[in-house]
Amino acid sequence: MRTTDISGYLVRALIVLLVAGIAVAPVLGEQQEADIPAFRTDEGSGPGAVAPDGEGAAIVMTSAGPIAVENLVPPYPPGWEPPSSPIARGGLYPATAFDPASNTLILHPGWNLVSTPLWLVDGYDTMQAIFSGVDTAGRGVLGYNCSSGWESMGPLDEFRPLEGIWIYANGSYQIPLYFKPTQEQTGVTNHLYSGWNVVGFWDVHQACARDMLLPLGSTWATAQGYDAGTQDYEVSMINGGTGSYSDQRLMFPGKAYWVSMTAERDLICSYYRTYSFCAEWVGDYHGMQIPITWADEEAEGFYNTLDWSSSWTGQFINGDDAAMERHWKDPAFGGMDSNYIDNTHLAFFTGHGWEGGFVFGTAADDYELNYSEARWGNTKTDWIVLASCNVLNESTCTEYWGPAFEGLHSICGFDTVGAAHPDMGWYFADLLMKGKTIWEAWYTTTDRYVFPNDGSLKSAILAADIDGDLSTPDCLDDHIYGYGSSINPPGDPLGFQYETDSCKWEV
Amino acid sequence: MVGKQIVIGFTLLVLLVAGTALIPAEYPPDDGGTNGGIEIVGPYGVQGVSEITLGTALMWYPEQTMVYRAVDTIISRDDALKIAERFGMSGPVEESGGRIKCYVVKDEPYTFEIEKEAGYMTYTWNDRYSGVDPRDRPENLPTDEECRKIAEAFLTSHDLLPEGAVFSSVSQGGKGTFSNHSGGAPIVTYEDRDVLFTDTLSGLPVTGSGIRVTVGGGGDILKVTKRWRDVEPYKEFPILPPEEALEELKQTGVVTAVSSPKRAIVGEVRLCYYATPPGTEQPYLKPTYYVSGTVEGENETGTFFQYIPAVPELGKGLY
Numbered sequence: 001m002r003t004t005d006i007s008g009y010l011v012r013a014l015i016v017l018l019v020a021g022i023a024v025a026p027v028l029g030e031q032q033e034a035d036i037p038a039f040r041t042d043e044g045s046g047p048g049a050v051a052p053d054g055e056g057a058a059i060v061m062t063s064a065g066p067i068a069v070e071n072l073v074p075p076y077p078p079g080w081e082p083p084s085s086p087i088a089r090g091g092l093y094p095a096t097a098f099d100p101a102s103n104t105l106i107l108h109p110g111w112n113l114v115s116t117p118l119w120l121v122d123g124y125d126t127m128q129a130i131f132s133g134v135d136t137a138g139r140g141v142l143g144y145n146c147s148s149g150w151e152s153m154g155p156l157d158e159f160r161p162l163e164g165i166w167i168y169a170n171g172s173y174q175i176p177l178y179f180k181p182t183q184e185q186t187g188v189t190n191h192l193y194s195g196w197n198v199v200g201f202w203d204v205h206q207a208c209a210r211d212m213l214l215p216l217g218s219t220w221a222t223a224q225g226y227d228a229g230t231q232d233y234e235v236s237m238i239n240g241g242t243g244s245y246s247d248q249r250l251m252f253p254g255k256a257y258w259v260s261m262t263a264e265r266d267l268i269c270s271y272y273r274t275y276s277f278c279a280e281w282v283g284d285y286h287g288m289q290i291p292i293t294w295a296d297e298e299a300e301g302f303y304n305t306l307d308w309s310s311s312w313t314g315q316f317i318n319g320d321d322a323a324m325e326r327h328w329k330d331p332a333f334g335g336m337d338s339n340y341i342d343n344t345h346l347a348f349f350t351g352h353g354w355e356g357g358f359v360f361g362t363a364a365d366d367y368e369l370n371y372s373e374a375r376w377g378n379t380k381t382d383w384i385v386l387a388s389c390n391v392l393n394e395s396t397c398t399e400y401w402g403p404a405f406e407g408l409h410s411i412c413g414f415d416t417v418g419a420a421h422p423d424m425g426w427y428f429a430d431l432l433m434k435g436k437t438i439w440e441a442w443y444t445t446t447d448r449y450v451f452p453n454d455g456s457l458k459s460a461i462l463a464a465d466i467d468g469d470l471s472t473p474d475c476l477d478d479h480i481y482g483y484g485s486s487i488n489p490p491g492d493p494l495g496f497q498y499e500t501d502s503c504k505w506e507v
Numbered sequence: 508m509v510g511k512q513i514v515i516g517f518t519l520l521v522l523l524v525a526g527t528a529l530i531p532a533e534y535p536p537d538d539g540g541t542n543g544g545i546e547i548v549g550p551y552g553v554q555g556v557s558e559i560t561l562g563t564a565l566m567w568y569p570e571q572t573m574v575y576r577a578v579d580t581i582i583s584r585d586d587a588l589k590i591a592e593r594f595g596m597s598g599p600v601e602e603s604g605g606r607i608k609c610y611v612v613k614d615e616p617y618t619f620e621i622e623k624e625a626g627y628m629t630y631t632w633n634d635r636y637s638g639v640d641p642r643d644r645p646e647n648l649p650t651d652e653e654c655r656k657i658a659e660a661f662l663t664s665h666d667l668l669p670e671g672a673v674f675s676s677v678s679q680g681g682k683g684t685f686s687n688h689s690g691g692a693p694i695v696t697y698e699d700r701d702v703l704f705t706d707t708l709s710g711l712p713v714t715g716s717g718i719r720v721t722v723g724g725g726g727d728i729l730k731v732t733k734r735w736r737d738v739e740p741y742k743e744f745p746i747l748p749p750e751e752a753l754e755e756l757k758q759t760g761v762v763t764a765v766s767s768p769k770r771a772i773v774g775e776v777r778l779c780y781y782a783t784p785p786g787t788e789q790p791y792l793k794p795t796y797y798v799s800g801t802v803e804g805e806n807e808t809g810t811f812f813q814y815i816p817a818v819p820e821l822g823k824g825l826y
Contacts (some may be wrong), residue, residue: 440636494687
C-alpha cells in the first residue's frame with residue numbers, strides 16, 4: 001500500500017476547499033439522458049413529489065419551480081475532468097467498491113465516491129486511520145454539505161455510515177475496514193436537506209434504491225452513483241422510475257450516492273431491517289372445484305413460521321373467500337395488488353391453478369387471476385410462491401408469466417400437478433430461515449411432501465436473468481433478505497432461467 | 508294382506524340391521540387424525556372418474572401380507588460423524604437451528620446434513636446442484652446405464668447401500684433452461700439423472716423409502732438423498748383382492764392433471780408399501796395398491812395414479 005505525505009494533508013485540503021467554493025452550486029443541465037422514463041403515480045403530487053408531466057417525463061416540484069428530473073446532474077468534485085477516452089455510460093454494473101469477503105474498501109484510480117457499510121471500531125474510524133496510506137495527489141478527502149457545499153475532511157473526522165466522501169486515488173487501493181461487532185452495531189441517521197446530498201450505502205449486502213431510500217418516502221427524486229471505473233456518473237435512479245432509470249436498480253456497499261431531495265427529511269436506517277410477507281389460501285371452492293384439504297394448514301404454517309423471524313413481518317393472511325383475485329391483479333387491469341401482495345416482499349398462495357393462472361373461491365371479483373393481469377414487483381414484491389398445479393408449466397410459463405416480472409425476482413410453483421400437505425408451509429419457511437436459497441427450499445420441500453409418485457410431478461421456478469450469462473445463477477440463487485445474498489433484477493429482465501425438479505420416490 | 512306386509516317389512520328390517528352390523532367387521536373405522544390417509548393424496552389432482560376400465564391383466568397377489576410397525580429413528584452426533592466419514596468427510600459436526608434439528612458437516616465442495624429425529628439425509632455439491640455449471644450441460648451427461656453403474660459403485664464402495672435397497676429406476680431429476688425475453692427456443696443449460704434405490708419389505712417395494720443418487724455431467728455425484736423408514740414386523744393381515752381395489756378407486760378418484768376426466772384405463776396395478784414423509788407420524792407400513800394408467804378428459808388425455816390401501820382390517824388410511 002502506498003503512503004501519503006500526511007504533513008501536507010491539511011494544506012492540500014484547504015486548497016481544495018478554496019477551489020470547491022467556486023463550484024458549490026449544483027451543475028444543471030450538463031447532460032441529458034436519451035430515453036425518457038415512465039413513472040407510476042406516487043403517494044401525492046404536492047411539493048416534493050415526483051409526478052408525470054403528462055408526456056411520460058417527470059418533474060420535481062420544488063420551491064424554485066418545476067425541474068425535469070432527467071435534467072438534474074449532481075456536482076462534480078473540484079478538479080474533476082472528463083475521462084480522456086469516453087466510455088458509454090451504463091451504470092448498471094459499476095466498478096466494485098467493497099469486498100464483503102475481506103471487508104475491504106476498494107479505491108480505483110481517480111475519483112471515488114465511497115462510504116463505510118457499517119459502524120467502524122473506535123480508533124479505526126477516522127479519515128487518517130483509514131486513508132493515510134492513499135496517495136490523493138494533493139486533492140485530499142471531500143465531503144459535501146447541502147447548505148455549505150464542499151468541505152474538506154480533517155484527519156480526525158469520523159468516517160460514519162450513511163455519509164459519503166469523495167477521495168482521489170493516484171492508483172488502486174484495497175483498504176481494510178474494521179467493523180464493530182454485531183452487538184455494538186446500531187441504527188444510523190443522516191439528515192438530508194432539500195437539494196443534493198451525499199448518502200452512503202448502509203449494509204454489506206446490496207439493495208435496490210427503492211428499499212434503501214424507503215424511509216424518505218416521496219421526498220427523494222433521484223439518486224446517482226459515481227462509477228470509479230469509468231470516472232463518470234452512473235445513470236440515475238429515479239423515484240418511481242422504470243427501465244434504465246428504475247428505482248429497483250441496485251445500490252452497492254462501499255459506494256455513496258448523490259440523492260436529490262425535494263424536502264428535508266431524516267434518512268433513518270435500522271441495523272436490523274424488516275421485510276414484509278403475506279399469504280393467501282383457498283380450500284373451499286363452494287363445489288366448483290375439489291376442496292383442498294390442507295390449504296389452510298399449509299399457508300398458515302408458512303405464515304406463522306416466517307413470522308418468527310426478526311427480519312420478517314407478516315402483513316396479512318387471507319383464507320377461502322377472503323382471498324381475492326384483486327389482491328394479485330395489477331391496478332392497470334382493475335386490481336389493487338399494490339395495496340396487497342405487491343406491497344410485500346414475499347407472497348405465498350395455496351389453491352387450484354392451471355397453466356394460465358390460479359383460482360379463487362369467491363366471485364367477488366372473478367374466480368381466476370389470469371397471467372395477463374399480473375404485473376409484480378412494480379411496487380415491492382420480490383418473490384412469489386404459487387403452490388398450485390401447472391402454473392409453471394414448462395412449455396408456457398416463460399411466455400405467460402414473463403411479462404409479469406416488473407421487478408420480481410422469481411416465482412416458485414409446479415410444472416405439473418402439485419400437492420398440498422399440512423407440513424409443507426412451515427417446512428418451507430424453516431428452510432428459508434436456515435439460509436437455503438428460495439429454490440432449494442422449495443424443491444426440497446416438495447420433494448419431501450409431495451405424494452410419492454412416478455416422477456411425473458415436478459416443482460419449478462421461473463427466475464429473472466440479469467446478464468444473459470448461462471453460467472451465472474442470478475436470481476436462481478436468491479435467499480430471502482436477512483438469510484443470505486440475493487440480486488435485484490431490472491424491471492425488464494434480459495431473460496429467464498427455468499428449472500424443474502422431479503419429486504420422485506416411486507415404487 | 509296386512510300380515511304379509513308386516514312379515515316382509517320385518518324381514519327387510521332384520522336384513523338392514525344385519526347388513527349394517529357386518530360393515531365394521533370388514534371395514535373398521537379409520538384411525539382418525541391425519542391417518543385419513545387417502546385424503547392426503549395431492550388434493551389438487553384428485554378427481555372423480557365416472558368410468559374406469561381395466562386395460563391390463565391382474566397379476567397374482569398373496570392372500571395375506573405382513574404389516575410393519577414404524578420404529579423411531581434417532582441420530583446422535585457420533586452417528587452423524589460415522590455416516591459422514593463414509594462419504595469421506597471428517598468433520599467437524601455442527602448443529603443447525605430451526606424447527607428441524609440437523610447435524611451438518613461441510614467439506615468443500617460437499618455439504619452433509621442429517622436430521623436428528625428422522626434420519627433424512629442429504630449429501631450435496633451445492634454449487635453444481637444450483638443448476639448453471641457448464642459441466643452439467645446435457646451433452647456432458649453419461650447414459651442412463653452409465654449413471655446406474657456410477658451410482659451403484661459409489662454407494663457400495665462407500666458402504667451406503669442400506670439392507671433391502673434394490674435398484675428401481677434412472678430418470679431425469681433436475682432440468683434447467685434459459686430463455687431470452689425476446690423469444691426463441693429455450694436453451695437447455697442443465698440436466699441430471701436420479702438413480703433410485705428403493706427399500707423392500709417382504710419382497711415388495713416401499714414407495715417413499717429409499718436412497719437416491721443424483722448424477723451430473725462427467726458422472727460426478729451431485730447429490731445423495733436418503734429417506735428411510737426403520738420398521739419391525741407387526742403381524743400378517745389378509746389383503747384386499749386387486750379387483751376390489753379397483754372398485755375402491757372409483758370412490759377415491761385419481762390423481763391427474765387432466766381436467767374433467769371422463770374415462771380412466773388402468774394400465775398397471777402393483778402391490779407395495781407406502782412410507783409417509785420423514786418426520787411425519789406413521790404407526791404402520793401397510794400393503795397398498797399403486798394403480799396407474801391413462802385418463803381421457805373432455806379435451807385432453809393424460810396419465811393418472813392413485814394409492815389404494817390393501818388391508819381393510821386396518822381402515823382406509825394409507826398408514
